[in-house]
Amino acid sequence: MRMSAWGTSMLLTGLLAACSPSTPTAGPAQPLDTTAQKPPVAADAAAVAGLNAQFDPARDPVADLAIAKAAAQRDGKRIMLDVGGEWCSWCHLLDAFLEGDAEISSFRDANFVWMKVNYSEDNENAEFLAQFPQIKGYPHLFVLDAQGKLLHSQFTGELEADKGQPKGYNRERFLAFMKEWAPPKAP
Secondary structure, eight states, rough: OOOOOHHHHHHHHHHHHHHHOSSSSOOSSSOOOOSSOOOEEEOOHHHHHHTSSSSTTTTOHHHHHHHHHHHHHHHHHHEEEEETTOOOOOHHHHHHHHHOHHHHHHHHHHHEEEEEEOOOOOOOHEEEEHHHHOOOSSEEEEEEESSSOOOEEEEGGGGGGOSSSSSSSSSHHHHHHHHHSSSOOOO
């Protein structure tokens, strides 16, 4: 069988193309990474609700913060760390204040992932809390952005009701504090 020069050239070009890599190589092959990978943190409603359930010495604030960050990033919110304990009467007053005012609780839920961090004799969470400014009283609030960066440290004594008023928190000051630190809204 005879082939023309053109046919021979086409056959040779085809054979060379088949033997050539179609994409350039980046270097020698790398070993397969077999280290254990952490699964992505899910921020389902139950997990997020659990962050604000109570001050629990058994909870892991590092894991809780990962859930809070995932929820805050997903929902365009900021994170509010509420540091205190079940032993703290002012912490219970804060809970009652937040839950007892529909406008404040609605604003909180729309703008913040609220996360309680236990501080008690059972568990001071000293290692976790060491990354934040010193706390001078409980409850104490830390405002974080959605990535977990500290934006503000709030001594709640400044948000309490004025002398002569019933024991608790001043509604106007507390709402102004939350509005000041809520995430900026897109135009």
